[in-house]
Amino acid sequence: TQLLEQSPQFLSIQEGENLTVYCNSSSVFSSLQWYRQEPGEGPVLLVTVVTGGEVKKLKRLTFQFGDARKDSSLHITAAQPGDTGLYLCAGPGGSNYKLTFGKGTLLTVNP
């Protein structure tokens, strides 16, 4: 079973600060996805990274896929309270029809 470890587990910061969260594995993944889940809702897909070394930007969010495709990071610039949520990474779980999720990073951005 391919496992995804996310760190930190919890992160509480002030509005305007920058932050990075990580998603690591000992296995190679053909692709990784990042989702954000807000309280009372299901996860929402933010981005998919597929090429080693790839960098994708979504407004103030920057996603990077490691060169060896074993890790990924999410950097948020000038965090806002609306960024609050659970950030999850996910990758193929040994099958094209199954996703394995990390346990997530719970981010709180205080005004």
Add this chain to the structure above:
Amino acid sequence: KAGVTQTPRYLIKTRGQQVTLSCSPISGHRSVSWYQQTPGQGLQFLFEYFSETQRNKGNFPGRFSGRQFSNSRSEMNVSTLELGDSALYLCASSGQGAAYNEQFFGPGTRLTVL
């Protein structure tokens, strides 16, 4: 396009009972997956259906079962409920154009077992 819908949103049951949860995928999506989310274990894959066939199954006991209908709507059933089954159950659909199995999630059903 309407999103994934799940009913009911909240459910309270007692140990030993059974429960059926329902999921309607995004129109045109034929793949439906189910996940269990708990604070301790995170999101864990239950099973995935495509065109009424189960294509993949996670490591859950046989008390957890599912099915998919010809209109792609799906149900999951949990029999002989245990306290540990209390969780958020999420349904997700995926379209055939999703190259990397990107999932569109519903809001979930919060199941509490007393």
